[in-house]
Amino acid sequence: MCWYLLKRVVSSAVVLGSVSLATYALVLITPGDPAETILRERLNSQPSDQEVSQFRAEHGLEEPFHVQYANWLGNAVSGDLGQSYFHGRAVRELIAAHLPATIELAVAAMIVALVISVPAGIVSAVYRQTSLDYISQAGALFGVSVPNFWFGYLLIILVALPLNAIPTSGAGSAAHLVLPAVTLGTGLAAVITRLLRASLLETLEEPYVRTARSKGLYERVVVYRHALRSALIPVVTVIGLQFAYVLNGAVIVEAVFNRPGLGTLLVDAVFARDYPVVQGVVLVTAVLFVVTNFLVDLSYRYLDPRIDLEASA
Amino acid sequence: MNTLSDPGRFESIRRSNLLTALRNNPASLAGGIVIALVTLVAIAGPVLVGDPNAGALSNRLQPPSMAHPLGTDPLGRDVLSRLVYGARITLAMAVSITLIRLIIGFVVGLLAGLFGGLVDEVLMRVVDFLLAFPGIVLALVIAGILGPSLRNVLLALVVVGWGSYARVVRSSVLSVREEPFVDAAKLAGVSRIRLVWTHFVPNVAGPVVVLSTLDLGGVVLAAAGLSFLGLGAQPPTPEWGTMVADGSDYLRSAPWLVNVPGVAIAVVVLGFNLLGDGLRDSLDTDPTRVNR
Numbered sequence A: 001m002c003w004y005l006l007k008r009v010v011s012s013a014v015v016l017g018s019v020s021l022a023t024y025a026l027v028l029i030t031p032g033d034p035a036e037t038i039l040r041e042r043l044n045s046q047p048s049d050q051e052v053s054q055f056r057a058e059h060g061l062e063e064p065f066h067v068q069y070a071n072w073l074g075n076a077v078s079g080d081l082g083q084s085y086f087h088g089r090a091v092r093e094l095i096a097a098h099l100p101a102t103i104e105l106a107v108a109a110m111i112v113a114l115v116i117s118v119p120a121g122i123v124s125a126v127y128r129q130t131s132l133d134y135i136s137q138a139g140a141l142f143g144v145s146v147p148n149f150w151f152g153y154l155l156i157i158l159v160a161l162p163l164n165a166i167p168t169s170g171a172g173s174a175a176h177l178v179l180p181a182v183t184l185g186t187g188l189a190a191v192i193t194r195l196l197r198a199s200l201l202e203t204l205e206e207p208y209v210r211t212a213r214s215k216g217l218y219e220r221v222v223v224y225r226h227a228l229r230s231a232l233i234p235v236v237t238v239i240g241l242q243f244a245y246v247l248n249g250a251v252i253v254e255a256v257f258n259r260p261g262l263g264t265l266l267v268d269a270v271f272a273r274d275y276p277v278v279q280g281v282v283l284v285t286a287v288l289f290v291v292t293n294f295l296v297d298l299s300y301r302y303l304d305p306r307i308d309l310e311a312s313a
Numbered sequence B: 001m002n003t004l005s006d007p008g009r010f011e012s013i014r015r016s017n018l019l020t021a022l023r024n025n026p027a028s029l030a031g032g033i034v035i036a037l038v039t040l041v042a043i044a045g046p047v048l049v050g051d052p053n054a055g056a057l058s059n060r061l062q063p064p065s066m067a068h069p070l071g072t073d074p075l076g077r078d079v080l081s082r083l084v085y086g087a088r089i090t091l092a093m094a095v096s097i098t099l100i101r102l103i104i105g106f107v108v109g110l111l112a113g114l115f116g117g118l119v120d121e122v123l124m125r126v127v128d129f130l131l132a133f134p135g136i137v138l139a140l141v142i143a144g145i146l147g148p149s150l151r152n153v154l155l156a157l158v159v160v161g162w163g164s165y166a167r168v169v170r171s172s173v174l175s176v177r178e179e180p181f182v183d184a185a186k187l188a189g190v191s192r193i194r195l196v197w198t199h200f201v202p203n204v205a206g207p208v209v210v211l212s213t214l215d216l217g218g219v220v221l222a223a224a225g226l227s228f229l230g231l232g233a234q235p236p237t238p239e240w241g242t243m244v245a246d247g248s249d250y251l252r253s254a255p256w257l258v259n260v261p262g263v264a265i266a267v268v269v270l271g272f273n274l275l276g277d278g279l280r281d282s283l284d285t286d287p288t289r290v291n292r
Helices: A002-029 A034-043 A049-058 A065-077 A091-126 A131-145 A148-163 A174-204 A207-214 A219-256 A262-272 A275-303 B009-024 B026-048 B079-115 B117-132 B135-146 B150-161 B163-177 B180-187 B192-228 B240-250 B256-283
Strands: none
Touching (some): A002 A065, A002 B135, A091 A131, A091 A219, A091 A262, A131 A174, A131 B256, A174 A219, A262 A275, B026 B256, B079 B163, B079 B192, B117 B163, B150 B192, B192 B240, B192 B256
């Protein structure tokens, strides 16, 4: 276990290092001098040489790339992600202010997704090739095909505008969360339903399930106690990996509902060329990601004691 | 029946598989028809509709009518014309992004699988990273920093998306490498390049075709999503994601402005997904479930 943990920590550090280096390097390959580009967009005219060099000095941009990166990385490790070029605030503060709205959205969307997909997936597999299965599969197919930015607006048009009671933009209350969570959650539900169905169908063919049936156990016991548990393993992986989907989706869903989350912060920072914020958000995303993946791996062991983490690491 | 006496047998099975796959699976047939129709509309576009950028402000925000079957937008432009021209952009982006991903993934997977060792290790770590990280977030950053344009969206989505192809190709190469016919060919003195072309490439093609069909729908969504955020097509280009974003100020007065391009994206993605699911089931290869 110890060896496994050590391996994981090292590989996580490598991932985080390469993410940060990649985002940092990206700024370098941008056409033109970043300081000049940013100032030109800010002032709406060509900045003077003095303004450019002052901006560079302020943000430590006159150092060579590797020094800049090393400084940034050193500070990042101790929790300091630098200053935003625009907001006049620390990147860490900005992220701390925007993160809760995204976490709320992610959790609420995941709940919506599980409430829909777990029953749908089980029914689909147990009653396979019946009309129930076809309905659930058709629903899932639509769920993965409909773009979430349009679905969000469709919910506003069909639900929020006629009812006139649900807020369609902003964040802060549970009511603000309803539409974004449903928008993001239904897409997620579709993916999980498909996966749970496939996985449960496979498990129901396993010899130990046949054994359980031939012992004369109730079908209910066979499905829920014997098959579902191992069918859940790939589902847990997907839920973990769907965290990526949630973050991808959050970027778009937050834009639809003007929700002040991490996605909105990133999109605005990208357009404003606020590189410290972009680098900070990407790093935080990567950290969230590495941590989720790690938790997913640990949960395998709990769900299926046959899995040997040492061997798979 | 002596199969060995009929050398054309394997080839013919492979070819007919694709066709029977389509014929025996009504869902994938439906998907194929949808995509064929959209392609037809995209190609015939200029014959069917007028200039997507022509419009008069006096004609703005008209609901659907005989003159404008899908209404007009805030600049008085015909939504149907814009939709039809948008189909060209959507299909061209989807196909080119998927194709370039496929080519890069193919080469990387082939190199990793054939050489093994350090090459394999390094390439697969890059792939792990790409597959692990949220693609849209990364693509958003790349496209945003390079500057908003369709070309940069294409570039960004290619960079973040070739990983799964590389992994599928690599694992197919590894399993083909163990086949007796590879040893036979080596013993017969077949050159390395010829070996790769005649034995590896054809055997890897099946899963890659399925994977790319499954990928197309996701690519359409991602490209439209990035354009929706403002990173892709710039005005006045009639791109579907941009059309949804532009229409979002008029949800109450002109809901068709978001619904028309929204439905169009959904239909194309549904078509690709039906086609991909059907091919996967009929050919019985699921490249998305390759062992890690």
